[in-house]
Amino acid sequence: MNKIIQSLIKEIIQIEVSGKRLIKGTVIDLGTDIIVLFNGADYVYIPFYHIQNISVIQKDEFDIIDDPTELPGINNGENKGDLSLEDTLSLAKGKNVEIYIINDQLLHGCITQIKDDYFEFYSPIYKTMYISINHLKWLIPFSSNESLYEPVVNNSMKTNQEILPSTFEVQVAKFKDKIVVLNIGGNRSHIGKIKNVEVQIVELERARKAPIYLNIDHIKTLHEV
Secondary structure, eight states: OOHHHHTTTTOEEEEEETTTEEEEEEEEEEBSSEEEEEOSSOEEEEEGGGEEEEEEOOGGGOSOOOOOSSOOTTOSSOOOSSBOHHHHHHHHTTSEEEEEEETTEEEEEEEEEEOSSEEEEEETTTEEEEEEGGGOOEEEEOOTTOOSTTTHHHHHSOSSOOOOOSSHHHHHHTTTTSEEEESTTSTTOEEEEEEEEETTEEEEEOTTSOOEEEEGGGOOEEEEO
16 A cells, blocks of 8 residues: 555545546545545545546535545445455445546446456446446445435346456457447547457447547447447
């Protein structure tokens, strides 16, 4: 665990994550590659990879300074060592969460499967999605008394999950000749038919436009139309 960051336990800080988003809160926990803040309402799990900078702030600069009254929904005593992003995803599996990936679009739903470098996510809005772990900027577990469009979510989630390949690249290749949305659908999204995937390059056929060739490392989410 980083001793510099460890010194911030119980401090109120502001974190800038990739995409110039700011998050304020009290440092609750640290792990090998993740930091946990309490923002007065939620526990926010932030991978170090996306932290641009951290600054300590005064209490009068932070509107909500209440201490947490309950443990986060994913803390069930299973984590016995240093917390990690891998642990966090595993503990969050099957529970309602909020995640931030791209633009200003927050995703709400449930992690259903976790693979080497991506996870399967069920969203009531976008249905089944595949999300690169490298682009996960934060995760917020729902509190124990919160629900998400119940019982719609439970009734809609797949009961017989397919066996997924271990890597995101192979999973993307499985959608060859299918129409997909890449990167959710914001101003940096791409919609089209996947024509080919080879050595990290995805060839996407767009409607009435020349094909575009995308580096798979910059594909954040995928869902089928």
